[in-house]
Amino acid sequence: MQIQEQKQGDVMIVTIDDHLDTAAAPGFEQRLLGLIDAGERKVLVDCAPLEYVNSAGLKVFLLAAKKLEPLGGQLILCALAPSVMMIFEMIGFTRIMKIAPTRADALRAFGITSA
Amino acid sequence: MHEGSISIRLAADVKEIERLNRLVRQFGELHDVPSRTLYAVNLALDELVTNVILYGYENPAGKEVLVRVDTIGSELIASVHDDAKAFDPLKAPPPDLHAPLEDRALGGLGIHLVRSLMDQVSYAREDGKNVLTIRKRIR
Numbered sequence: 001m002q003i004q005e006q007k008q009g010d011v012m013i014v015t016i017d018d019h020l021d022t023a024a025a026p027g028f029e030q031r032l033l034g035l036i037d038a039g040e041r042k043v044l045v046d047c048a049p050l051e052y053v054n055s056a057g058l059k060v061f062l063l064a065a066k067k068l069e070p071l072g073g074q075l076i077l078c079a080l081a082p083s084v085m086m087i088f089e090m091i092g093f094t095r096i097m098k099i100a101p102t103r104a105d106a107l108r109a110f111g112i113t114s115a
Numbered sequence: 116m117h118e119g120s121i122s123i124r125l126a127a128d129v130k131e132i133e134r135l136n137r138l139v140r141q142f143g144e145l146h147d148v149p150s151r152t153l154y155a156v157n158l159a160l161d162e163l164v165t166n167v168i169l170y171g172y173e174n175p176a177g178k179e180v181l182v183r184v185d186t187i188g189s190e191l192i193a194s195v196h197d198d199a200k201a202f203d204p205l206k207a208p209p210p211d212l213h214a215p216l217e218d219r220a221l222g223g224l225g226i227h228l229v230r231s232l233m234d235q236v237s238y239a240r241e242d243g244k245n246v247l248t249i250r251k252r253i254r
Contacts, residue, residue: 055225090231092212
């Protein structure tokens with residue numbers, strides 16, 4: 001799985017690729033939780049390329065959100081495809097995680113307004 | 116949708132899931148199964164087969180899981196057959212979807228997805244095998 005990281009202000013933007021399944025989840029978990037361990041508190045995962053996610057992948061988002069909350073941080077996801085959004089709704093994640101329509105919306109929610 | 120069936124034998128290895136999903140997609144496309152239905156069935160089969168491979172066997176090496184998919188009338192019926200230890204995943208308590216983030220459990224998400232995506236899910240123990248059957252009506 002290709003994972004790209006990019007810092008904008010104090011927001012760590014992580015872009016994932018199209019398939020987040022049982023094989024890809026451990027690597028993604030290590031990277032995402034590693035960023036939090038390294039001190040990142042505003043974490044934005046850009047899901048635009050994501051087409052398929054199963055429970056192993058969903059668990060990584062839940063772990064990261066749970067880890068950030070008591071640290072005063074936040075996980076925001078953006079740009080979910082309709083099929084992926086349907087899965088997030090089914091599993092009740094839309095109640096406990098902030099999901100923004102676009103990357104710009106997510107950055108604004110973190111207090112960054114860029115041109 | 117056209118009537119037909121496919122049987123797929125998989126080694127008990129999570130690397131096989133990708134092949135399973137590819138075969139089911141090909142079968143579905145040949146039989147005019149709507150892509151939304153295929154997406155749901157593939158995700159449900161992924162969850163069920165992964166569960167068997169990761170938790171069913173003490174040592175999955177050399178074990179096989181059989182998946183059968185049938186299109187009958189306006190319904191897609193798929194079943195997962197394995198000789199792992201007897202286990203009915205439908206007996207697991209559903210996750211509390213209203214719990215706050217700190218209390219949300221990490222387990223039970225997969226089977227909840229299967230139940231939500233399918234119209235009907237049933238378990239049977241037959242001839243020393245677990246048989247999990249899922250049904251999805253084509254709309």
